[in-house]
Amino acid sequence: MPIPLPSGKGGWVGLVVALLVALAGGGLGLNAATNDDGGGDNTALEQKCSAENALDQLDCRNTLYVNSIQAYWQTALPEAFGKAYQPSDTVIFSSAVSTGCGSADSGVGPFYCPADDHVYIDLTFYEVLAQQLGASGEFAQPYVLAHEYGHHVQDLLGTEAQVRRQQQRDPNNANELSVRMELQADCYAGAWAKNAVGTTDASGQKIFTSISQQDIQEGLDTAASIGDDTIQKKSGGRIDESSFTHGTSEQRQRWFRAGYDSGDPTSCNTFSGPI
Numbered sequence: 169m170p171i172p173l174p175s176g177k178g179g180w181v182g183l184v185v186a187l188l189v190a191l192a193g194g195g196l197g198l199n200a201a202t203n204d205d206g207g208g209d210n211t212a213l214e215q216k217c218s219a220e221n222a223l224d225q226l227d228c229r230n231t232l233y234v235n236s237i238q239a240y241w242q243t244a245l246p247e248a249f250g251k252a253y254q255p256s257d258t259v260i261f262s263s264a265v266s267t268g269c270g271s272a273d274s275g276v277g278p279f280y281c282p283a284d285d286h287v288y289i290d291l292t293f294y295e296v297l298a299q300q301l302g303a304s305g306e307f308a309q310p311y312v313l314a315h316e317y318g319h320h321v322q323d324l325l326g327t328e329a330q331v332r333r334q335q336q337r338d339p340n341n342a343n344e345l346s347v348r349m350e351l352q353a354d355c356y357a358g359a360w361a362k363n364a365v366g367t368t369d370a371s372g373q374k375i376f377t378s379i380s381q382q383d384i385q386e387g388l389d390t391a392a393s394i395g396d397d398t399i400q401k402k403s404g405g406r407i408d409e410s411s412f413t414h415g416t417s418e419q420r421q422r423w424f425r426a427g428y429d430s431g432d433p434t435s436c437n438t439f440s441g442p443i
């Protein structure tokens with residue numbers, strides 16, 4: 169499910185350059201030696217991302233984040249749930265893209281499409297996060313991607329299909345079920361964050377050299393800034409709990425933290441008990 173954006177989202181074209189400059193000095197410990205796309209099916213990106221200073225490039229950094237997230241699930245999914253992981257590509261697009269779930273423009277924010285098993289992101293979304301929602305920390309980016317891969321994991325585990333069926337049977341609880349599914353994706357993102365420094369590329373090189381408490385705090389700040397209540401406030405709306413589909417800022421932070429503290433995705437049961 170896409171992360172909703174505040175209404176009135178004009179004005180972020182042309183800010184990418186500023187963002188890249190800001191990122192170049194970022195504190196997140198990434199290993200430049202691991203900087204290829206890992207899939208071998210995108211030669212142009214691979215070449216670009218193996219060049220010197222590739223870590224200054226937003227798409228190369230995001231490729232590393234995706235590689236780390238998928239390396240984590242490659243091990244964690246069979247360990248935790250006895251299920252093999254199937255890799256899912258992230259499609260980086262600008263302005264508009266056609267997907268197995270219909271066409272989308274960058275206004276929808278990043279999303280996972282269960283019909284074609286891809287994560288879609290327009291990197292200008294990070295501008296919206298930084299400029300309009302106030303989540304300017306570098307760790308906002310891997311957090312957002314890890315959340316979307318959380319949906320891919322839910323798809324692989326059958327959780328997504330179960331929730332859809334349950335929503336059809338019980339439309340009055342459809343929104344609460346969506347919130348629970350979103351919070352589980354946040355918890356899965358936290359479980360990845362805890363284990364991210366242990367992830368390696370195909371040649372065994374560590375992808376992250378370090379993740380600091382500051383980085384985790386940035387993940388938590390991002391979770392807070394894209395809670396439905398915060399987005400409603402920023403877009404001038406009244407907070408209406410019945411229209412929430414992702415959870416409040418506080419809920420999103422709590423479940424990211426729960427996944428991070430346990431480092432274990434089996435602890436991410438958001439479908440029973442209070443959230």
Ligand SMILES: [Zn+2]
Nearest residue numbers: 169170350353
């Ligand atoms: Zn989501």
